[in-house]
Amino acid sequence: MSKNRIIKGGFYLTIVNVLSQFLAIVVNIVLARLLLPEDFGLVALTMTYIGFITLFTNMGFGSSIIHEQSTTNKQLSSIYWLNYGLSIFSFIIIISTAKFAANFYDEPKLSAIVYVAALNILINPFYSIQYKLLERDLEFKTISKINLSGILVGSISAIIGAYYGLGVYALVIQPLVSSVVRMMLILVYKRWFPKFYFNIKEIKHMIWYSLKFKASQMSMYFERNIDYLILGKFFTSVILGYYAFAYNIMYTPVKRISYIFSEVLFPSFSSFKNDKIKIINGYFKSVNLVALVSIPAMTILAFNADLIIHLVFGQKWDGAIPIVRILCFAGAIQSISQFGGVIFSSIGKPEVTLYVSIGRTILTVLAIILGVQYGVLWVAYFLVIAKALSYILFLLVLNYYIPFSIRQLFNSLQGPMVSLFSLSTIYVLFYLDYLNVNAWTLLLLMILVALTILYIFHKNTIVGILKVLKDKSK
Incomplete structure (x- = not known):
């Protein structure tokens, strides 16, 4: 292709x-x-x-x-x-x-x-x-x-x-x-x-591949939805509604950003499935593109949840604000890890995604079991930890099948991590009253800092995107 x-x-x-x-x-x-x-x-x-x-x-x-x-x-x-x-x-x-x-x-x-x-x-x-x-x-x-x-x-x-x-x-x-x-x-x-x-004989090999792929999807489903299956039993539909609202916000970068790369990378990687260098380079470039948007965006939302949710959704969603603050960080992590499974499917090993997903599901279940004893907020805290450990697990397995250097990973996340650290520092200064500004000024300041860091670390990427847009408009 x-x-x-x-x-x-x-x-x-x-x-x-x-x-x-x-x-x-x-x-x-x-x-x-x-x-x-x-x-x-x-x-x-x-x-x-x-x-x-x-x-x-x-x-x-x-x-x-x-x-x-x-x-x-x-x-x-x-x-x-x-x-x-x-x-x-x-x-x-x-x-x-x-x-x-x-x-x-x-x-x-x-x-x-x-x-x-x-x-x-x-x-x-x-x-x-x-x-x-x-x-x-x-x-x-x-x-x-x-x-x-x-x-x-x-x-x-x-x-x-x-x-x-x-x-x-x-x-x-x-x-x-x-x-x-x-x-x-x-x-x-x-x-x-x-x-x-x-004629089932003519599609036996396709059925076998689909079974392996489906098995990985099954485990990924449990990883993503086991919380609803369990929490629906322990919490009322109202609390579950708050959680679903917060989870939907958390899952936005996964659905809307990672989706793009899953849709493009699977058929694209499948077209050169024997060239592992191309695949791993393409993966880390994709991680970089996703992270440069999702990590600063979710961080800004987490630190300004009160203002944004009150303004946009109304006060009846006050109960969701603390959950949103926490789960935003889980969403940022999951946005850069979610589409990684296409690599294993592309090289003809969809079963590997199953093994990784089983590990992720176990971590998610443990997080929910521990958290549900103390309330929905603790479920959210433990889920953030589970998502971080899940990404580490995925990277270890990926390195086994397609070796890569720590430098490649670092380069793909360098800018977003600087943005996360900078925004967190601003929020801590605000929270401790060292930064005497109102909520609107805080939000504007964070957006300006995130855009500045984005430009510093991703100038070439931004210029390339603008060039594509300019060419398309002709």
Whole structure:
């Protein structure tokens, strides 16, 4: 694959994700003002439960299509029908166990919400193969248009639903509408349709690869969602809503920034999977790009959470402020570690991501078990420690398969670490009354310091991005 095509793909996904990030912020602000913390808690439980069931019942073959690079129409048709059959099976299991989930968490409303949200499982298989074909062929410009359209329409639907009193269901219809829009557009852009053909022998090797990839995804799911599964049992839906609100803010750089690199790096690394030097250099360049945005941004948010949340979301979210302060640092760490698993998948060893994720999950579970005894804030504190240890674990495993120097790691994080230290120093001086400024001045000062450090350490990167933007505008 040409380097130019990969760069262009990254550019389009970056622009779309910047727009998506802005849209997500606006939508979250509106929904947070229209809905109650309890609604967010119930949706968090719903999505976590559905995700938990589909881990065991839905395989997902997209990874094998990308890794394989070339597949016959018969193979794709076989995968399509197998994937859809598993999706139907998943749907049946979910709706038949929804009442059990409602009883377990002592939330009577949960089963009805699950029934509606589970419809998405029947929609996704209609276009999942076509979407992966677009990814495999690095058609990121098309993917960007499709994703942005889906997010936009889904967000508008959620706001309208919340405004007209749908409550928690406004949050549920958002992914449903988004999926329908994406499905329609993908079927227009990628005119591939399955044949009435199925031969499992022809896709055995793809199934095996998908199983290994799925196993790693399962462990990553537990790492990301085990907190909801446990906390939903010990805390009320209101407290869980505060936690989900804070976690969503924490997870923003992971979803919106790391997503770009996962989408681009997996097919890109797969195209030169035998050149480990290229892969490790590409990884650390990506870490540098993610960290230069996520670390200072999350640090500023953590130190100015009172002002920002009161101003933007309203006082009814006061209970989430202490959790936001803590989890922002967990989000900064996870943003630079989340997309690392694509390296192992790209070199044909997705099972390694499984092993790493198991270790991360164990650390996360220990953090929650220790924290839940003392309250939700201690859960957040221990999660920050768990995320830091998880990243160290990932680096040790990565170094085993693709050796790298400490200098490479240091160079990729040098600027963001200086920014973190500088912003922390400013906050300590403010907290100890050595810096006599108001909240607005503190926020402005931190932004100026972060931008200055960003320019000093990443001048060439910024100039390069501006040059690309200038070239695109011609």
